[in-house]
Amino acid sequence: MRKKISANHHTGYTADTVFVLVLLCVFAVSVLLVLLTGTGAYQNIAGKMETQYNERTCLSYLDAKVRHYDNAGMVSAELFDGCEALALYEDVEGVRYKTLIYCYDGYVRELFFEDGLLFQPGDGQTIVPARELSVEASAENLIQLECVGETGNRETMTIYLRSGKGADCYA
Numbered sequence: 001m002r003k004k005i006s007a008n009h010h011t012g013y014t015a016d017t018v019f020v021l022v023l024l025c026v027f028a029v030s031v032l033l034v035l036l037t038g039t040g041a042y043q044n045i046a047g048k049m050e051t052q053y054n055e056r057t058c059l060s061y062l063d064a065k066v067r068h069y070d071n072a073g074m075v076s077a078e079l080f081d082g083c084e085a086l087a088l089y090e091d092v093e094g095v096r097y098k099t100l101i102y103c104y105d106g107y108v109r110e111l112f113f114e115d116g117l118l119f120q121p122g123d124g125q126t127i128v129p130a131r132e133l134s135v136e137a138s139a140e141n142l143i144q145l146e147c148v149g150e151t152g153n154r155e156t157m158t159i160y161l162r163s164g165k166g167a168d169c170y171a
Contacts, residue, residue: 055149058108058128059157062145072163077137081121086135103133
């Protein structure tokens with residue numbers, strides 16, 4: 001004998017199926033919201049870290065350059081087409097070379113060339129974004145550097161030249 005399946009028997013499975021699907025959808029929406037929140041937080045943190053990196057990198061870069069060129073008469077503060085610049089000199093096989101580090105058009109830039117040649121501020125290689133770079137040298141073997149980052153944050157650093165000769169100012 002065969003048993004007949006009633007229509008009421010299937011409605012129990014349908015309610016269970018709908019409940020499981022609704023629960024699955026709620027879970028999926030919750031996961032999506034958590035991911036979207038995390039993505040926004042990550043982008044915010046990454047942006048702040050990049051800004052802080054750029055602001056710290058400027059002075060760290062300048063410090064490393066000055067330490068590398070710290071020899072008598074090889075570090076000075078100069079004007080380059082109206083921009084304050086850190087001038088670093090070196091002699092290679094009897095030829096004097098000059099490295100200028102300055103701020104122009106929203107970036108700290110570096111320009112390396114044979115001393116005596118003429119260049120424009122836009123010719124330099126961009127290093128980091130910045131609004132302003134100030135370079136002052138004193139007779140006490142000190143170089144005062146101040147960098148204003150793209151956010152307006154002002155950072156200063158004073159470097160003592162160990163070479164024994166004071167830096168030249170606007171030579």
